[in-house]
Structure formats: C-alpha cells, structure tokens
Amino acid sequence: xxxxxxxxxxxxxxxxxxxxxxxxxxxxxxxxxxxxxxxxxxxxxxxxxxxxxxxxxxxxxxxxxxxxxxxxxxxxxxxxxxxxxxxxxxxxxxxxxxxxxxxxxxxxxxxxxxxxxxxxxxxxxxxxxxxxxxxxxxxxxxxxxxxxxxxxxxxxxxxxxxxxxxxxxxxxxxxxxxxxxxxxxxxxxxxxxxxxxxxxxxxxxxxxxxxxxxxxxxxxxxxxxxxxxxxxxxxxxxxxxxxxxxxxxxxxxxxxxxxxxxxxxxxxxxxxxxxxxxxxxxxxxxxxxxxxxxxxxxxxxxxxxxxxxxxxxxxxxxxxxxxxxxxxxxxxxxxxxxxxxxxxxxx
Numbered sequence: 001x002x003x004x005x006x007x008x009x010x011x012x013x014x015x016x017x018x019x020x021x022x023x024x025x026x027x028x029x030x031x032x033x034x035x036x037x038x039x040x041x042x043x044x045x046x047x048x049x050x051x052x053x054x055x056x057x058x059x060x061x062x063x064x065x066x067x068x069x070x071x072x073x074x075x076x077x078x079x080x081x082x083x084x085x086x087x088x089x090x091x092x093x094x095x096x097x098x099x100x101x102x103x104x105x106x107x108x109x110x111x112x113x114x115x116x117x118x119x120x121x122x123x124x125x126x127x128x129x130x131x132x133x134x135x136x137x138x139x140x141x142x143x144x145x146x147x148x149x150x151x152x153x154x155x156x157x158x159x160x161x162x163x164x165x166x167x168x169x170x171x172x173x174x175x176x177x178x179x180x181x182x183x184x185x186x187x188x189x190x191x192x193x194x195x196x197x198x199x200x201x202x203x204x205x206x207x208x209x210x211x212x213x214x215x216x217x218x219x220x221x222x223x224x225x226x227x228x229x230x231x232x233x234x235x236x237x238x239x240x241x242x243x244x245x246x247x248x249x250x251x252x253x254x255x256x257x258x259x260x261x262x263x264x265x266x267x268x269x270x271x272x273x274x275x276x277x278x279x280x281x282x283x284x285x286x287x288x289x290x291x292x293x294x295x296x297x298x299x300x301x302x303x304x305x306x307x308x309x310x311x312x313x314x315x316x317x318x319x320x321x322x323x324x325x326x327x328x329x330x331x332x333x334x335x336x337x338x339x340x341x342x343x344x345x346x347x
Contacts, residue, residue, distance in 0.1 A: 006034065006036060006037045006041060007078070007082045008045050008048060008049075008078055008081070008082065009078065010034055011030055011034070011037075011042060011045035011046060011049060012045070012049050014029075014030045014033040014034055015030060015046060015049050017033065018030070018033070025046060025049075026046075027039050027042045027043055027046060030042050030046065038089075041085070041089065131335055134331065134335065135335075138328060138331070138332065141324070141328060142328075145321060145324065145325065145328075148317075148321060149321070152314065152317065152318060152321070155310075155314055156314070159310060159314065162303075162310075166303060169296075169303075173293075173296055173297070176293070176296075177293065191279060205261075205264060205265055208261060209261050209265060212254075212257060212261055215254075216254055216255075219250070219254060226243075
C-alpha cells in the first residue's frame, strides 16, 4: 500500500542510485532504499522512469530559460499528478479499508457458514447413519415381510385347498341328500304299495276266512243237528248212514279247506311281520342316514366356522402387513426426498 510522501521523484532518485551502483532497478530494490511504498505504485513509477529514459533526447542548443520553464512545467505537472495520485491512493486506501471491513465481515460470515456447514455435515452424517440403520432395518423388515408373504401364500393355498375340500364335501353332501331324498321317496312309495297290497290281500283273506268260518260254523251246527238226528234215528233209519258218511267227508274237506285257509292266513301274517320288520329296518336306515347327515352337517359347520376364523385372522394379518408396508413405503419416500439434494449435489 502506498504511503503519503512517495512521489515519482523519490522513485527516480532511487532508480538512478541503483543504476549508478551497477544494480538493475527493481520494485523490491527501490522499496528497500525508500523503506515504504506499495508495489503497484513503485511499479507504475518505475515503468514511467524507464519510458522517460528511453525517450531522452539531446537538449543541447536549447536555452536554459526554456529548459527551466519546461522543468517548472514538468514539476507542476508531476506535483499535480502526484496530488492526484495521492488522492487516488487515499481513495484506494479507503476503498481498501472498506474492502477489508467487508472482507472481515464476509470472513466472519464465512466462518459462520463453515461452522454451519460442519454442523450440517455432522447432522448429515448422523442422518446417513440413521438412514443406514433404517435401511438395514428396512431390509430386515422386507425379508421378514417376504417370509410372512410366503407364509400368507402358503396359508392362502391351504385355505383354497380347504375351501375346495369343503366344496367337495358340500357337493358330496348334496348328492347324498338328493340320493337320500330319492331313496326315502322310493321307500315311501314302495311301503305304500306294499301296504296297499297287504291290506288288500289281508282284507280278501279275512273276507274269505270269515265267509268260510261262517259257513263252517253253519255246517258244523247243521252237522251236529244231523248227527243228533242220526243217533236218534240210527235204528229207525239205516239209510241215513250213507248220508252221514258223505257229511263226514264233506266236513273233512271243509276242515282241509279251513286248514288251507289257516295256512294262507299264517303266510299272510308272516308276510305282514316281514313287512313290519322291513319297515323297521327301513326306519333304522332312515334314522341312521339322518344321524349321519346331522353329524356331517355339524362337522361341516365346525370346519366352515374354523375356516372362517382362519380367513378372518389371515385378513387381519394381511391388513397389518399392508399397514407396515405402507409405513415402510412412506419412510422410504421421506428418506428419498431427504437425501435427494445431497445426491444431486454430488452428481
């Protein structure tokens, strides 16, 4: 920085002294002799001294008065120029001081920014560590979630298999119900037909039996009367013996017919008993099928209820996993938005 009192004349004298001493004048050498002066001012004066030295001409033949006037003019010009230079240097010094003040302020602001940058770097480092930890946790959660999704997939497959099994069971049950209903209707029809047939046969046999019994009673009474008459008139009427023998034969035939009818009645009663036994067996079969149907319906109801509970639990687990996945995606988006400026700055 230039000091007050440094002029071109001072620089010129120092340069001539160095030159007379056999030393090439330089800014540093001139500054050593003068002990002060800014390098820019010394450089400007040295440049001017060298230019004037190159432009020196032979002034022999010019009068001293003219030279004196020229010298005075030169001195005045140099004084004016020096004053102007001093003013400029003063302004420059003031500007330099302002610049230094601004530079100090900027340096302070820079230091604050450096501190803030350091703090931001520390926070960034902490955030990166947190992000790394979060990423590791996210990877673990993703792995756990993948495992759980695989488990859910397996459970879905099992549920589908159980649902298919339940559908097959329901279809089998419907087929069994249809078969049971058809079988029951068929049994009812057969029982009604057999019942009608046995009722008709029994009624006919009863009618025949009643008729034969009545006839046999009548003939028996008549025969007894005849026997009484024959016993009373044995001696009187021997001719009646042939009639008695015929009557005995008729009675024997009637007894045979009665035995035959009794046999038919026994057969009919046996058939009725068989029909009743068969009806009881049919009723047992119907009761057994009804019990099996109720047990199957109860079993299917329990399986359906268990499957419904399993499906509800799976739905709850899926909802929880969806919530975790949504939370993870939200955290990942926030992390992406948080570190996106740093990545852009690095790029």
